[in-house]
Amino acid sequence: MFSIIQAAGWPIWPLVACSILALALVIERFVSLKTARIAPPKLLGEVLTVAQTSVPAPGIVNQLAQNSALGEVLASGLRTLNTNPRSSDEEVRGAMESTGRAVAHRLEKYLSALATIASAAPLLGLLGTVIGMIEIFGSQGGASGGMGGAGGNPAQLAQGISIALYNTAFGLIVAIPSLIFWRYFRARVDEYLLTLELAADQFARHLNALKKR
Numbered sequence: 001m002f003s004i005i006q007a008a009g010w011p012i013w014p015l016v017a018c019s020i021l022a023l024a025l026v027i028e029r030f031v032s033l034k035t036a037r038i039a040p041p042k043l044l045g046e047v048l049t050v051a052q053t054s055v056p057a058p059g060i061v062n063q064l065a066q067n068s069a070l071g072e073v074l075a076s077g078l079r080t081l082n083t084n085p086r087s088s089d090e091e092v093r094g095a096m097e098s099t100g101r102a103v104a105h106r107l108e109k110y111l112s113a114l115a116t117i118a119s120a121a122p123l124l125g126l127l128g129t130v131i132g133m134i135e136i137f138g139s140q141g142g143a144s145g146g147m148g149g150a151g152g153n154p155a156q157l158a159q160g161i162s163i164a165l166y167n168t169a170f171g172l173i174v175a176i177p178s179l180i181f182w183r184y185f186r187a188r189v190d191e192y193l194l195t196l197e198l199a200a201d202q203f204a205r206h207l208n209a210l211k212k213r
Helices: 002-008 012-032 043-050 058-065 069-083 089-107 111-147 154-211
Strands: none
Touching: 012 111, 012 154, 043 069, 043 154, 058 069, 069 089, 069 154, 089 154, 111 154
């Protein structure tokens, strides 16, 4: 592997840095976007059961907020009622929507960086290709001046070809997985956001009915 990096020349080092960063971002997103940390399947039903007859105490609400992203959204509605039992439905929904926006921003963290790597890696590979072509033409130009165009410097010619091909290939190797994972995480975040929105709407209707009892 190191011999390939040597053959590719200095233009490949930005691509190596991009590959390491992309791998770190993918691992971080896999850990952060686990279902148990965002929207546990049974959480909404459990909260509806606990809040069946009355608004839970602040201590229980704080535990809910620390449970997951969905728990954080639901807890914001309960906190609003704990602070002011006469809060309107609009105020409760507004609190949950504000928390939901903060959660959405957190879920989308680093996705733009991953998308940037997916876009920039082919361009960095192209830069390496251009530099390799310059090496090739430089070797040919020097040879034609010294030997009447009889041939080029074989070592410099091989180096130029290596730089061009290795950088092109490595740029694609970095870009393709980055693009695939970006699309995967983008779809996963969108699914989570829809789940949070539907759960918040159902919970807001439950709280509104609870106040009327």
